[in-house]
Amino acid sequence: MKKAKFLTPVITVFNQDGTLDVKGxxxxxxxxxxxxIDGLVIMGSTGEFYAMSMEQRKELIDLVVQHVNHRVKVYIGTGCMTVEETVELSNYAIDQGADAVMIVSPYYxxxxxxxxxxxxxxxxxxVKGDIYLYNYPDRTQHDxxxxxxxxxLRRHKNIVGFKDTVSEMGHTRKLLQTVQKEFPDFEVFSxxxxxxxxxxxxxxxGCIGGLSNLYPEVFAAWVRAVNDxxxxxxxxxxKVVDKLSEIYEIGQPFIPIVKKAMKLKGMDVQEHSKAPLLPADEKQTxxxxxxMNEVDGLILENSIIHPE
Structure with a gap:
């Protein structure tokens, strides 16, 4: 069994005018x-990459690489609608010091x-560095x-991993069975x-999941439990994660819901998202x-954060 890892596809904090909130x-x-958390994925779907200009994406790359400063791995989402733009942004990220890039295929x-x-x-x-492929059929309309x-993989040694955003684990299992006999070190994340x-x-x-923005301590504890x-x-x-996953049902897209939840949890961050995403309304809040009250109860009941 491989050593388990959990990576966070990090939300992007914006000011009300759509600029980056650097300190946030x-x-x-x-x-x-x-x-x-084992690593950060910047400008995944949770990070609203699709609504950011090339210049703003480069600005965020500079910000995260410099601030994290190799404390954990940093992966940058660089998928664009054209080969040329994807290559430009990917090589920019690698040149600035990102550990790898994660690329979704063109959508629409x-x-x-x-x-x-x-x-x-x-x-x-x-691309001059390591690449993780990003499969998200619900958004790209293809698998x-x-x-x-x-x-x-047989042609490109710099393709080293895969994020499979599908609910059906059988799809991910088939991928693992297909590639890992020939490429045992290839990383596949759900x-x-x-x-x-x-x-x-x-x-x-392991997994690259957006709910770790909200309860990273739970997911870090989960990794330790599996590895132990x-x-x-x-x-x-x-059980805690299954309950927490109900947050996906509160609103679509779920990004403003997670931002509101983070605010309610006591994090001092702004909740603005890029248009057309709307903030959580009163009923959703x-x-x-x-x-969150139910999740907190399960965490306390099972001594998740500070086991006895």
């Missing part, structure tokens, strides 16, 4: 690192396997299949928190409060 973002990075059009493979061939040939992934333990038991590396092979404790934390 730094607070988030410090909080996640101090809680024990449903692409064929041939088009997807062609796109990543061109990108991987030109980055295990067969295409294996073809790419995109939904509830699949974390199943992912690791199937030979994967303490399955009873891992099962207790699974009450639902968040109720859910």
């Amino acid at each position: 973002n730094q607070k988030i990075y410090d909080n996640l690192i101090e809680a024990g 059009f449903k692409l064929t396997n041939q088009s997807i493979e062609f796109y990543f061939d061109k990108v991987a040939e030109a 980055l299949s295990s067969e295409v992934t294996l073809n790419l 995109g939904y928190e509830e699949n974390f333990v199943h992912n690791v038991l199937s030979g994967g590396s 092979k303490d399955l009873d404790r891992a099962a207790d934390i699974q 009450e639902s968040i409060k109720q859910l």
Whole structure:
């Protein structure tokens, strides 16, 4: 079994005018690192990359790389709509000191396997560092299949990992079974928190899940439990995470919901999101409060943060 890891796809903190809140973002990075999260993924879907200009994305790269300063691994989401822009942003991130980039395929059009493979061939040939592929069929309208992934791995040594944001663990299991006999060190992460333990038991590396922005200490404890092979404790934390996952049902997209929850938890961060995402309304806020009370009760009941 591989050593389990949990990475946070970090929210991006904005000022009301849409500019970056520098100190707010730094607070988030410090909080996640101090809680024990294994690495930060900047400008994933949770980070609202799709609504940021090239200049603002580069500004955020500079901010996170300099502030984190190698305390944990930093991965940058650099997927753009064209090969040229993706390569430009990826190489900028690598040059600034990011540990790797994470690239989602172009969205809007449903692409064929041939088009997807062609796109990543061109990108991987030109990017000067390590690449994690990002599969999110609900957003791209196409699937980055295990067969295409294996073809790419055979040609590009700098493709080193994969985030599989699908709810069906069978999809991730097939990917692992397809690639890991030939590429045993290839890292595969699930995109939904509830699949974390199943992912690791199937030979994967863990999870990249947005709820760790809110309760990073819980997810760090989960990693320790799995790596210590303490399955009873891992099962207790699974109950907490299953309850916390109900937050996805409170509002769509869930990013403003998580920001409101972080504020309610006592974090001094702004809640603004890029348009057209709306802030949590009064009814949603009450639902968040109720859910967090239940989650906090489970954490206390199971001694998740400070075990006896």
